Amino acid sequence: MFKRCRLAQCLTLLTTLSIFSAGSAVETPKKSGTTSKSKAPSRQTSDSSDSTVGKSGNDKSTAKKPAKVVKSAAEWRKQLTPMQYKVARLKSTEDAFSGEYWNCSKTGIYHCVCCDEPLFDSRTKFNSGTGWPSYWQPVAADIIKTRQDVSDGTRRVEVMCKRCDAHLGHVFGDGPAPTGLRYCINSASLKLEEKSDKEKTPK
Ligand SMILES: [Zn+2]
Numbered sequence: 245m246f247k248r249c250r251l252a253q254c255l256t257l258l259t260t261l262s263i264f265s266a267g268s269a270v271e272t273p274k275k276s277g278t279t280s281k282s283k284a285p286s287r288q289t290s291d292s293s294d295s296t297v298g299k300s301g302n303d304k305s306t307a308k309k310p311a312k313v314v315k316s317a318a319e320w321r322k323q324l325t326p327m328q329y330k331v332a333r334l335k336s337t338e339d340a341f342s343g344e345y346w347n348c349s350k351t352g353i354y355h356c357v358c359c360d361e362p363l364f365d366s367r368t369k370f371n372s373g374t375g376w377p378s379y380w381q382p383v384a385a386d387i388i389k390t391r392q393d394v395s396d397g398t399r400r401v402e403v404m405c406k407r408c409d410a411h412l413g414h415v416f417g418d419g420p421a422p423t424g425l426r427y428c429i430n431s432a433s434l435k436l437e438e439k440s441d442k443e444k445t446p447k
Contacts, residue, residue, distance in 0.1 A: 313359040313408035320358065328357050331432035335395075335402075335411040340375025343431025348377065352438040354429075359408035361387055364429065366436075370420055377434065379427040380419045390415060403427060 315323075320333050330336040340346070345354070354364040354377070364379040372378035382388045386406065393402040393414065403412045412433045419426030 310361070310407055315408075324357065325432075328432045331430045332356075332358050332410040332412075337413075338376075338430045338432050343376065345377040345431040345434055345436060346375050348436065350436060350438050352436050353383065354379075354434040354436050356405040356408060356410055356412075357433050357435045358410040359405060360435070361405055361407045362437075363387060363405065363412070363434070364427065366439075372419075372426055372428065374428060376413065376428050377431055378419070379429065380421075380423045380425055382427065388412070403429065405433075 317333065321329055324332065327338065331338055349366075349369075351366050353362045354366070354369075355362050362383050364377075365383050368379045368381050370378055370380060389404050389406045389409075390401050391404070393400045400414045401416075403415050404410060405412060410433055411430075413427065413429035416426045416428060417424060
């Protein structure tokens with residue numbers, strides 16, 4: 245009897261403990277449950293608001309950085325002249341003194357012929373005597389990208405449009421002040437947007 249009583253006591257203790265532990269076990273997930281529950285509806289609401297934003301097109305207006313331009317070879321061929329395609333998309337080089345801009349002294353901004361990104365300012369253009377339009381710096385450092393080019397057996401640094409990966413030309417370290425760089429660019433990769441107001445100098 246005594247033993248049974250003890251057993252019964254133990255059992256009650258165990259059950260009480262298990263209830264407690266169950267209770268605490270319930271409590272803990274309850275807490276995390278409430279947090280996950282509170283997250284879930286907010287996610288739902290943000291999802292629904294996102295889709296509304298997406299539909300209304302606000303996403304595009306808030307994104308200031310221009311998106312990367314990716315097109316198929318067929319699409320580029322359609323958009324560009326055979327020479328522009330050969331140079332900008334196939335990394336060819338136009339003959340020296342043959343391009344549209346090597347001897348051009350017009351004022352304006354030279355854009356990427358593929359994606360229209362502004363690349364070089366005419367105020368940084370100089371006569372390098374090479375037969376290719378040459379600049380001592382791009383309009384901004386982050387609009388171009390460079391990579392090592394050993395395709396012709398020499399070490400050169402290729403210059404590309406960061407937005408659409410168009411081949412532009414090469415950059416050399418024998419340029420004039422203030423940068424000492426010479427961006428030797430193919431005319432075929434460029435499109436000059438002339439500035440009508442020459443006096444307009446942004447400060
Ligand atoms: Zn481009």
